[in-house]
Amino acid sequence: MKAVHFSLIAPLLLMAACSAPGPKSPQYAPRAPEENVPALQSGPLEEEAIVQEVPSQEPIEPAVTPDPAEVLASIPPDTPPERVASLRLTEEASGLLARGDTPAALDRLEKAIRIDPANPYAYYLLAQMHLRAERFDQAVAFAEKAEVLFGSSNPAWQSQTLALKGSAFEHAGRYPEAREAYRRAVELVRGNVAARAGLARLGSAPPVHSSPPGELLQ
């Protein structure tokens, strides 16, 4: 059962790490968890401080993604079988998305949600799919659903979801909401590169997108 979870979560985390907006650059390449220094630094963080800390012109610090092992630890070994089935379908969807087979991925995600309507990972991927397709309202709505389902007990994923939501808001031109989502993402996980980059981009000046959301998510 553990292997199932690991194989599910690992690619999702990598996708999550890669999904956040920002210029395409090598520093987004996922790294081995042990190198990521995954200690989660929670606590309030002033937006101003972040903007100063990560100026938009400067390269962003290496990605700090949530540690898969920590997420695994949050899934109890006695996970109900229907949830495992739902997670496995989500895992399949993740692979299909990576291969660009969106209809098949959507099919798996819908099934995953039918089996377990409280599966936050499925909603996260749905949000990501809609963001790629530039359906920003849908992306926000599904990201919010994932946010609710991840709950406060899962700050790493919560933070990733907020960064995704921020990206959807940003692309929709809803900058104050984007800034707020990024701010909360960084508040939960200081090292959330995507959110920090988002905040840096937004800053106080009106943001200009150099690439469409699909590219930002690569």
Place this chain on the structure above:
Amino acid sequence: MVRRFVLGLVLLAFAAIAFGAVAARQYLRRLDALVVEKFSGRRWDFPSKIYSAPTLLYPGLDIEGIGLWRRLRRLQYRPVQGDLAFPGEYRAPRSGPVDVYLREFLYPNGFHAARRVRLERAGPRITRIVSLESGEDLAAVELEPEVLAGLYENIWEERRLVRLDELPAKLIHAILATEDQRFFQHRGIDLAGIARAFWVNLTTGKIVQGGSTLTQQLMKNFFLTEERTVRRKVREIAMALVAERRYSKREILENYVNEIYLGQNGAQGIFGVREAAHFYFRKKPSDLTLAESALIAGLIKAPNRYSPFLHPERALRRRNYVLHLMHKSRLISEGELREATAAPLGVVPWEGERADAPYFVDFLRRELAQTYPSEVLTKEGLRIFTGLDPEMQRAAERALEEGLAALEKRYPRLAGTGGGKLQGCLVALEPQTGEIKAMMGGRDYSETQFNRVTQSRRQPGSIFKPFTYVAALDRPASAGGWNPTSHVEDAPFTWEYEGREWSPANYRGTYFGLVTVRQALELSLNGATARLAREVGLERVREVARRMGISSPLPLYPSMVLGSVEVSPLEVAQAYAVLANQGLRATPLAIRAVVDPSGRVVERHPFEVERAISPQVAFLVTHLLEGVLDRGTAASARRLGFQRPAAGKTGTTNEYMDAWFAGFTPDLLAVVWVGFDEKRPVGLSGSQAALPIWVRFMSEATAARPPRPFLPPPGVHLVRIDPLSGELATPACAEVIEEAFLADDEPKTPCHLHAALAGAVSGPQPQEFRPIRIP
């Protein structure tokens, strides 16, 4: 004179011949056009079909709860004892794993090949699904969807087209050996055959035998009646000749095997060998054995006379006769003959049961008609995929029928002769996707096709109240708004609005004085709710109702907040689904996908959502509505045995015209309405009339899945409080409930009523909470 007469005759003869030639030419041209039309046209006319949702099977699912055996029976799967040899078979020992040979199916997301799977189980629950081909562990598999209806024009018949290449040689041989041994030699008519038939008919003095070739039979099937006259025979022969001139033997044979009449399933004719293979054996033609092929070939002569269901001995004799003909024509060996004649008939009795959802199908027809012309729907063989669950539909049908009958039995006045019958409707949605899972638009479709779920507009009564509470709880108490423990006065008052006065009255004139927001909703208090609405603002309540999915006109008048407007049950279902779906409104989905015969997806509707209200407020109101079932006006649901976490609201309108219940678990929502079409009083409340039907339905519809709680979103705190004071519970509090608050809006002080008893703090003595009756 004579010469002139002869000349005249000759001229007349020439004229007659010329006229005859022209007429014959015209006649043949007409026949030719007809033949061409039938060959190129009709065989491609296929009705569109409406499918249910496929059945998703996965570990953790209760196979008894989802009615797996009934689903397999309706899909015509054959139970077997030994190994699974063909798709459409299953083996289900009393205990131990269930093996299913899933059929191939063209889903909107692609083709799924036939495959054998094993469902390992512990009791009724699936523990693991394994592919019997690869040994691989599978997350989930799908049992193909059931056909809910075909969109036919006039003829009620099934058509499944098959290419000649897809048929086994033994079936073709059996047909040719029996019906037309010289098919590849003649040009449409077989003179030897006609001479033989003529002789037999002459000697018997009546037409008892035909020398029809396959081509003639096809022409007869295409155009002609069963009438046996010389004129019809002449026409049949002429058309056969025309067809043979125009088309190859192969084309004619392919048409024949797809057109030939092979039996009857109720009102539905069985045409073509593919349909026959499915009807008699639940098989594809390519899977037919020699004996089964011979049986089908033998049926052509007289399908009902040789029906293996009606006359098995006669069918067996006929089958063996065909086998002997094949052997005589050296098409099968002695050994094959022996083996096939020894085989049993092997037909699978037709269960007759079929997924049926007539109100839903009508609803879909109207939806589809907005996009597709009728011609397309009845002729182009579209496959329309829906989310309807046939077992939930069955549960809805039973719950409504049995529930209404129980009401009539208990209250005989309801079954009185004045006016129409007591009516009701039920609609069930999946809140996350918005998919309609079941729809009963009335008690009996054969009596009335009026769909009360979608077409009726009735007053919702207290069903409307949660909109006021959503609007109120959106503003925290700490910011001048309300939380579940805020107090509201439940007493008579007059609401003046735009120069008019309105005085809401409680049920039976009973008022409770100062109550909490929770008590006001749990007990459905009109006075308290109206006061709350007045403070929140009428426009705001209307805005919330709109956002949540009420699209009917909502005139701004204070009585709106107590449900004096008119809405449809489907609207109510959509609005309540927002609460179940953490504040998101899923676009209601009747059609998931439309696929053309080649498998191309014509349209597809992935589920889409829209933020209607905040997840926090959705949870707060859901939490209040849980109390309606646990303690409030719907507490009888628990007494009736429904114990899952669920939330809901009763509704009863003025003079007891309408009885409602709208309720949901985290996975499924259902709305029930009971009343008379002609708007006369039912005399029963929502909890008396609609709630028992809801309980019947939900008990069955949710049985397959484990109970699941409503999950509080971030930003909501669950706090143990004393329900009387609304303050933090102390050890001395006699009753303690878990209440939901927006973050930072929870009470901060211990219960002042009981803290004194506990000796912790001093304060006012507890007051008894009792209703005050206002005359």
